[in-house]
Amino acid sequence: MKQVEDPLNLDERELDKFERVADRWWDRNGVLKSLHDINPLRLGYIRERTRLRGVRVLDVGCGGGILSEALAAEGARVTGIDMGEAPLMAARRHMVLSGHAVDYRRTTVEALADAAPAAFDVVTCMELLEHVPRPASIVAACGRLVRPGGDVFFATINRNLKSFVFAIVGAEYVLRLLERGSHSFRMFVRPGELTQWAESAGLDVRNVAGLQYNPFSRRYFLNNNTRVNYLMHARRPHRR
Numbered sequence: 001m002k003q004v005e006d007p008l009n010l011d012e013r014e015l016d017k018f019e020r021v022a023d024r025w026w027d028r029n030g031v032l033k034s035l036h037d038i039n040p041l042r043l044g045y046i047r048e049r050t051r052l053r054g055v056r057v058l059d060v061g062c063g064g065g066i067l068s069e070a071l072a073a074e075g076a077r078v079t080g081i082d083m084g085e086a087p088l089m090a091a092r093r094h095m096v097l098s099g100h101a102v103d104y105r106r107t108t109v110e111a112l113a114d115a116a117p118a119a120f121d122v123v124t125c126m127e128l129l130e131h132v133p134r135p136a137s138i139v140a141a142c143g144r145l146v147r148p149g150g151d152v153f154f155a156t157i158n159r160n161l162k163s164f165v166f167a168i169v170g171a172e173y174v175l176r177l178l179e180r181g182s183h184s185f186r187m188f189v190r191p192g193e194l195t196q197w198a199e200s201a202g203l204d205v206r207n208v209a210g211l212q213y214n215p216f217s218r219r220y221f222l223n224n225n226t227r228v229n230y231l232m233h234a235r236r237p238h239r240r
């Protein structure tokens with residue numbers, strides 16, 4: 001039987017995971033602690049590779065706004081988009097407390113790419129690709145939304161035996177860094193796949209870095225081991 005594609009590129013079960021925990025989004029020691037813990041590393045990775053002050057940044061799948069607010073604090077003019085109602089509510093509530101202004105909107109990245117092509121200097125899309133049915137479509141839309149010469153940043157989880165052991169068994173069952181069921185192994189994305197989608201979106205991949213967790217020091221760090229979590233920096237060339 002032919003499978004019918006969801007035109008919104010949504011997986012209701014995945015969305016629901018974040019609806020349920022949204023009121024604890026900004027609890028630094030709560031269920032989303034790992035997002036808080038990796039945020040300085042993600043921000044540092046972005047800041048090293050692009051200018052943020054005064055530029056238009058789109059944060060795709062922004063959730064409760066952990067990265068969006070950090071980008072705004074760097075002086076960027078940030079738009080955050082997500083399809084979850086409750087995460088966006090948590091983001092708007094927190095923005096009032098923090099004073100880091102972000103323009104939060106409920107839209108798909110594909111619809112925004114139709115409405116506002118090349119409207120952003122920088123696009124970030126972190127920890128989203130492993131939660132959607134058609135990640136290549138998200139990557140293509142990110143490529144359309146960034147201006148020529150602009151930068152795109154992705155973060156996701158590799159798909160192999162080590163990532164199954166570390167990102168699911170280790171993180172969800174042994175160390176309890178994440179809630180059980182946070183991730184589905186089959187939705188993880190290999191760096192080769194992401195590179196191919198980025199290139200098909202007209203982007204040049206400039207760097208891929210690994211994001212590691214040391215269970216003894218309980219600290220995250222960046223290196224070149226991309227077997228589990230990794231980040232990617234791509235740039236839209238001026239001519240394509």
Ligand SMILES: C[S@@+](CC[C@H](N)C(=O)[O-])C[C@H]1O[C@@H](n2cnc3c(N)ncnc32)[C@H](O)[C@@H]1O
Binds near residue numbers: 035064066084131132
């Ligand atoms: C793991 S959270 C990541 C949040 C944020 N990017 C961060 O890293 O701090 C994933 C987010 O993706 C959102 N999401 C899931 N599917 C989506 C889709 N198709 N379009 C936009 N957002 C989506 C969820 O609502 C959730 O807020």
